[in-house]
Amino acid sequence: xxxxxxxxxxxxxxxxxxxxxxxxxxxxxxxxxxxxxxxxxxxxxxxxxxxxxxxxxxxxxxxxxxxxxxxxxxxxxxxxxxxxxxxxxxxxxxxxxxxxxxxxxxxxxxxxxxxxxxxxxxxxxxxxxxxxxxxxxxxxxxxxxxxxxxxxxxxxxxxxxxxxxxxxxxxxxxxxxxxxxxxxxxxxxxxxxxxxxxxxxxxxxxxxxxxxxxxxxxxxxxxxxxxxxxxxxxxxxxxxxxxxxxxxxxxxxxxxxxxxxxxxxxxxxxxxxxxxxxxxxxxxxxxxxxxxxxxxxxxxxxxxxxxxxxxxx
Amino acid sequence: xxxxxxxxxxxxxxxxxxxxxxxxxxxxxxxxxxxxxxxxxxxxxxxxxxxxxxxxxxxxxxxxxxxxxxxxxxxxxxxxxxxxxxxxxxxxxxxxxxxxxxxxxxxxxxxxxxxxxxxxxxxxxxxxxxxxxxxxxxxxxxxxxxxxxxxxxxxxxxxxxxxxxxxxxxxxxxxxxxxxxxxxxxxxxxxxxxxxxxxxxxxxxxxxxxxxxxxxxxxxxxxxxxxxxxxxxxxxxxxxxxxxxxxxxxxxxxxxxxxxxxxxxxxxxxxxxxxxxxxxxxxxxxxxxxxxxxxxxxxxxxxxxxxxxxxxx
Numbered sequence: 001x002x003x004x005x006x007x008x009x010x011x012x013x014x015x016x017x018x019x020x021x022x023x024x025x026x027x028x029x030x031x032x033x034x035x036x037x038x039x040x041x042x043x044x045x046x047x048x049x050x051x052x053x054x055x056x057x058x059x060x061x062x063x064x065x066x067x068x069x070x071x072x073x074x075x076x077x078x079x080x081x082x083x084x085x086x087x088x089x090x091x092x093x094x095x096x097x098x099x100x101x102x103x104x105x106x107x108x109x110x111x112x113x114x115x116x117x118x119x120x121x122x123x124x125x126x127x128x129x130x131x132x133x134x135x136x137x138x139x140x141x142x143x144x145x146x147x148x149x150x151x152x153x154x155x156x157x158x159x160x161x162x163x164x165x166x167x168x169x170x171x172x173x174x175x176x177x178x179x180x181x182x183x184x185x186x187x188x189x190x191x192x193x194x195x196x197x198x199x200x201x202x203x204x205x206x207x208x209x210x211x212x213x214x215x216x217x218x219x220x221x222x223x224x225x226x227x228x229x230x231x232x233x234x235x236x237x238x239x240x241x242x243x244x245x246x247x248x249x250x251x252x253x254x255x256x257x258x259x260x261x262x263x264x265x266x267x268x269x270x271x272x273x274x275x276x277x278x279x280x281x282x283x284x285x286x287x288x289x290x291x292x293x294x295x296x297x298x299x300x301x302x303x304x305x306x307x308x309x310x311x312x313x
Numbered sequence: 314x315x316x317x318x319x320x321x322x323x324x325x326x327x328x329x330x331x332x333x334x335x336x337x338x339x340x341x342x343x344x345x346x347x348x349x350x351x352x353x354x355x356x357x358x359x360x361x362x363x364x365x366x367x368x369x370x371x372x373x374x375x376x377x378x379x380x381x382x383x384x385x386x387x388x389x390x391x392x393x394x395x396x397x398x399x400x401x402x403x404x405x406x407x408x409x410x411x412x413x414x415x416x417x418x419x420x421x422x423x424x425x426x427x428x429x430x431x432x433x434x435x436x437x438x439x440x441x442x443x444x445x446x447x448x449x450x451x452x453x454x455x456x457x458x459x460x461x462x463x464x465x466x467x468x469x470x471x472x473x474x475x476x477x478x479x480x481x482x483x484x485x486x487x488x489x490x491x492x493x494x495x496x497x498x499x500x501x502x503x504x505x506x507x508x509x510x511x512x513x514x515x516x517x518x519x520x521x522x523x524x525x526x527x528x529x530x531x532x533x534x535x536x537x538x539x540x541x542x543x544x545x546x547x548x549x550x551x552x553x554x555x556x557x558x559x560x561x562x563x564x565x566x567x568x569x570x571x572x573x574x575x576x577x578x579x580x581x582x583x584x585x586x587x588x589x590x591x592x593x594x595x596x597x598x599x600x601x602x603x604x605x606x607x608x609x610x611x612x613x614x615x616x617x618x619x620x621x622x623x624x625x626x
Contacts, residue, residue, distance in 0.1 A: 076583075100533075125530050125532050125533045126532060127533070129597065129608070130608070144532050145529055145530055145532070147530075172529075174529075180521075183521060183522065184522055184526050184527075184530055185530070185533060187515070187516050187519060187522055187527065187535070188516070188526075188527060188530045188531055188533050188534065188535040189530075189533035189534040189535060190534075191512065191515075192512055192534040192535050192537075192538055193534050194571070194574060194575075194578075195508055195512060195571070196534075197574070197589060197590055197593055198567060198570045198571045198574060199504065199505055199508060199567060200593040200596055200597075201570055201589055201592065201593060202500070202504075202563065202566050202567050202570055203500050203501070203596070204592060204593065204595075204596055205566075205570075206500060206563075206566070208493075208496060209496065209497050209500055211596065211599065212599075212603075213497050213501075214497075214500065214501060214596060215596065215599040215600050215603050215605065216458055216485075216487075216603055216605065217438050217458055217460075217497055217498070217501045217502075218501055218600050218605050218606070219438050219439060219457050219458070219605050219606075220413075220438045220440070220498060220501050220502035221501065221502040221503075221505040221506050221509070221541050222500070222501040222502060222505050223600055223605060223606045224505075224537040224538075224540065224541060225505055225537075226593070226596055226597040226600055226606075227537065227597065227606070228534055228537060229590075229593040229594075229596075229597065230593065230594045230597035230598075231590075233586075233587050233590035233591045233594075234587065236586070236590050237583050237586040237587045237590060238583075240578045240586055241578070241581055241583055241586070244578055244579065244581075247578060248575060248578060248579060250515065250519075251571070251575055253515050253518075253519070254511060254512060254515050255568060255571065255572075257511045257514055257515055257518075258507070258508070258511045258564070258568065259568075261507060261510070261511060262507075262561060262564055265507075265553045265554070265557055265560060265561060266557065266561060268554055268557075270389075270550050270551075270554055273546075273549070273550040273553055273554070274546050274547065274550045276510060276514055277510055277542075277544075277546035277549050277550060278546045279514065279517060280510055280513040280514060280517065280539070280542040280543065281542075281543045281546075282517075283513055283516070283517055283524065283527065283528065283539055283542075284442065284513075284539040284540065284542065284543035285543075286524065286525075286528040287528050287531050287536055287539055290525075290528050290529055292528065292529065292531050292532050292536060293531070293532075293536045293539075293540070295442070295443070
């Protein structure tokens with residue numbers, strides 16, 4: 001693939017940034033890749049793995065001369081980073097981010113950028129339970145969606161370049177209004193994460209059940225919750241603090257429905273339960289047809305397959 | 314492996330029974346395998362796949378002469394099956410089941426069996442979102458747990474044979490009191506399933522978000538919920554109706570905690586959220602160390618691996 005950017009600056013080197021770096025390398029999308037990491041350990045790892053050509057402790061040094069700057073920090077850190085780097089950005093640079101909320105990020109970054117900077121917020125819908133510079137892999141974005149929320153009047157050429165980068169990393173790109181993005185993500189991500197965290201917390205708290213029971217018998221459904229609930233605590237704290245309104249709205253809907261089903265259980269209303277449980281299969285079918293999951297019997301989780309390609313990655 | 318039972322009767326030929334049949338064949342655990350399926354289509358499939366040597370439309374015919382009878386029907390169907398087959402059981406036969414609840418199943422089956430029958434309830438903690446005789450695979454129980462809840466005074470030899478069968482299928486066997494079983498499963502399975510069903514239902518209902526948005530952007534967390542919520546509706550209706558008390562207790566605890574976290578979000582209490590989200594990582598680590606899940610970056614779900622061993626199965 002042809003090079004799209006000459007110099008890409010990744011502010012923060014966690015799962016998303018390290019995956020971007022490896023993907024850009026693999027596909028020749030960037031001339032030079034530089035990055036910021038606060039700790040010496042992460043900087044050493046980034047160089048050791050070849051994620052970056054140069055690594056800096058400060059964001060301001062990192063952005064100098066870059067034609068693409070990607071904010072890969074927790075949402076709560078975005079505003080101070082914007083203030084820090086704004087005076088050091090190259091004229092005409094594209095600034096984007098990978099935050100899981102968009103309205104709050106736009107409010108945190110936008111006002112600090114000069115007029116000659118192209119600010120195009122983004123959100124790749126991909127991740128694992130792991131974090132840090134060693135957790136990245138080049139195929140993380142393959143066949144996943146990346147949502148961009150360009151403000152009105154965004155330069156079409158800048159947008160085309162950013163889109164080409166994400167497509168070069170294997171993602172499908174879609175454009176969306178920031179407010180709608182935050183509502184959609186409250187449904188497909190934020191509320192499910194809070195629910196999973198809560199359920200795992202309840203299990204951990206219950207005195208009458210040992211943790212080893214929870215752990216051994218998790219295959220019956222619970223283990224999917226634990227995967228979600230093992231995600232990065234800082235990132236998720238910031239998501240909930242910055243998508244408050246939509247998350248609370250969806251959680252309100254959720255508890256309303258849950259109470260209704262609880263009442264059906266209490267009353268022994270099998271017909272209501274059966275109808276509800278039948279409805280949800282269609283959505284699952286759609287997800288498999290759209291290539292967003294596999295219907296392999298055990299998702300490659302059977303530990304007898306631990307040496308297969310899929311789990312070695 | 315040596316043959317353990319001469320003639321095994323599987324009442325019902327869904328995911329669990331078909332996986333047992335394939336596993337018993339692969340390991341030579343049973344001389345003859347017979348099964349019951351209500352529909353002609355399932356009977357044809359069972360013979361075509363070689364699950365059974367003979368297939369019957371009625372349970373009563375199936376159990377004749379069997380030294381092991383396995384009830385593989387939804388929990389709600391167990392009592393009428395027990396009444397139907399009881400007079401036709403061979404003296405000294407072992408009767409077990411694979412139901413997800415134990416107290417209610419014991420009450421449904423136990424009273425109908427003669428004194429010369431060894432009734433040892435069981436529950437293999439393994440499953441996928443698929444159902445029916447084509448969904449089975451021999452390795453379903455590998456490294457999964459099977460819980461047995463033998464009543465006081467169970468014949469040790471009968472128990473040893475049933476344990477050997479499950480171990481021959483690759484499972485780890487544990488003994489448990491039925492009441493404790495139902496509480497543990499309410500935590501690790503029943504409550505998570507109801508929660509997942511509810512969340513998927515909420516997403517399906519929301520007018521402002523299209524189903525294609527939910528489907529395309531599911532990779533952000535939601536798709537794990539849809540997998541759980543695609544499970545067999547009949548089976549799950551019966552689980553909730555028959556483990557009412559424990560499920561409602563755990564759901565009560567769950568909503569209590571959820572409300573507390575919602576309030577933390579509303580108040581902007583980042584410290585409370587961060588502490589809660591940090592706690593849940595330890596349980597996840599335990600599950601991976603216990604071999605009940607893999608920490609492969611994407612669980613073999615990346616569709617570029619669709620031809621790998623793990624997803625071909």
